[in-house]
Amino acid sequence: MYDGPLQDLIDALSRLPGIGPKGAQRIAFHILDASQEEVDALADTLREVKEKAKFCSVCFNVSADETCRYCRDSRRDQSVICVVEESKDVIAVERTREFRGLYHVLGGAISPLDGKGPADLHIRELCTRLADGVVTEVILATNPNLEGEATASYLSRLLTPMGVKVSRLASGLPVGGDLEYADEVTLGRAFEGRRYVSAEPDARTA
Incomplete structure (x- = not known):
């Protein structure tokens, strides 16, 4: 167990499908070592997909x-x-x-x-x-x-x-x-x- 936000990030990543504890730990440390610009870009992308991605009104495929x-x-x-x-x-x-x-x-x-x-x-x-x-x-x-x-x-x-x-x-x-x-x-x-x-x-x- 790690202290504070790092463990919180590992726990959050572990809840994603297909990502186990070890994979979550690797990703968390990658984010920790990344530059502030890279982290900001990732955060912006996550917000954008949540705000702008929708489902097709005809077939229900993901669409912009x-x-x-x-x-x-x-x-x-x-x-x-x-x-x-x-x-x-x-x-x-x-x-x-x-x-x-x-x-x-x-x-x-x-x-x-x-x-x-x-x-x-x-x-x-x-x-x-x-x-x-x-x-x-x-x-x-x-x-x-x-x-x-x-x-x-x-x-x-x-x-x-x-x-x-x-x-x-x-x-x-x-x-x-x-x-x-x-x-x-x-x-x-x-x-x-x-x-x-x-x-x-x-x-x-x-």
């Missing part, structure tokens, strides 16, 4: 404007929407250069243990985007883990009756992993080999 650059790009295929859990997954998909359609960011996945259900995600807005008939295919690119699979299954049952093709990313992604950590080749092959899914019958009416 009312709508994100993908929604504004008329060259992208307007007939296909790729549904992902988080904005970081959009970047992962873009790195493959296999997809040129639009996106929809759910803002997470269905997770009863975390108290997150369908109503907590941007699912209603997705359905609204499909209402005009322009979109003919929805690619479900949720993470290949328990929560992601549950979300994809729910969406496939919900969307298929709306008359759109619903596909799921194919094998190539490790079960239990996250899109964020998939390499470009693996994720690209998953897009190429995506499979179409149909709504599963409700067990209560089957």
Whole structure:
């Protein structure tokens, strides 16, 4: 344990995702050794991202404007929407250069243990985007883990009756992993080999 503000900084950094105690300590000492100008620049950047970063009013991707650059790009295929859990997954998909359609960011996945259900995600807005008939295919690119699979299954049952093709990313992604950590080749092959899914019958009416 260190005295005063340094320990407070280490504790604060340790609460960030993906940063353990040792990593937090290294970052804290780096900041301590940095010049005042570097520290001020970092503080200004943190304040700016909190003040200016927002979410696209159409797809809910992180954006500096009312709508994100993908929604504004008329060259992208307007007939296909790729549904992902988080904005970081959009970047992962873009790195493959296999997809040129639009996106929809759910803002997470269905997770009863975390108290997150369908109503907590941007699912209603997705359905609204499909209402005009322009979109003919929805690619479900949720993470290949328990929560992601549950979300994809729910969406496939919900969307298929709306008359759109619903596909799921194919094998190539490790079960239990996250899109964020998939390499470009693996994720690209998953897009190429995506499979179409149909709504599963409700067990209560089957």
